[in-house]
Amino acid sequence: MPESGNxxxxxxxxxxSEESMNALRWALQNLKLRSxxxxxxxxxxxxxxxxxxxxSISTGLNPGSIPFGGPSDLEVPAFAAAIEAHQKRITGSILNHALGICSQFNQTKVRTHVVVGEPKEKICETVLDLHADVLVMGSRAFGPIKRMFLGSVSNYCAHHAHCPVIIIKGKDSVNKGN
Known part of the structure; x- marks a missing residue:
């Protein structure tokens, strides 16, 4: 019987991203759930x-501000619906991939949760709402210039989340058990 945790x-x-899926693999290999x-x-x-x-693309469209030949009131909602449907397909694919990884580790104590918004804020809000004991996430290891323009979600969460944050860096972390 596997050792239980708390x-x-x-x-x-x-x-x-592969980095986030590696963080999932690391969590499944290294963290023990309460029995x-x-x-x-x-x-x-x-x-x-x-x-x-x-x-964001559909939110930015305002048919009133586009002169001559712009989208009609009917086209904008259809465009927004198409973008929303596409995003839901992408989200479904991401979750299916993650659940597939969980099944490779024979982990059945898994739930999914999806929210819409800015990742930095939503991750921190959600770990608080879900009473998380720990947050695990990957890091894409952006260079300093790219990080300055894009920001670092993992860095933000490490400083603002209301629980411990484990950041898994690099592709070899899972294989080395680090």
Whole structure:
């Protein structure tokens, strides 16, 4: 019987990148969930968490501001719906990939959670709302210039999340057990 741990809620943030999937693999290999006890039937579980970007292209379209030949009022909602449907397909694909990794590790204590918004803020809000014991996420290891313009989601979460944050760097972290 595997050794049990004391973690109740482990949130793993995934964005479809290989780095985030490696963070999921690391969490599944290294973190031990709480087992039910005679006093409590509540067992620990992993939450595969994804922040879906808001449909920014459709939000920026305003048919009133486009003169002559711009989209009509009917076209903009259809365009927005198409973008939203596409984002839902991408989110579904990301979650299916993550759940496939969980099944490779024979991990069945898994839930999924999706929100729409800015990843930095939504990740920190969600770990608080879900009463996470720990947040696990990957890092893309941007250089200093790229990080200055794009920011670092993992760095932001490390400083603002209301729980411990484990950041998995690099592709070899999972294989080395680091």
């Amino acid at each position: 973690l109740g809620v482990v949130v793993v943030s995934v964005d479809g 039910p006890t005679p006093d409590s039937t509540i067992a620990g579980f992993f939450i595969i968490f994804h922040v879906q970007s808001p449909p």
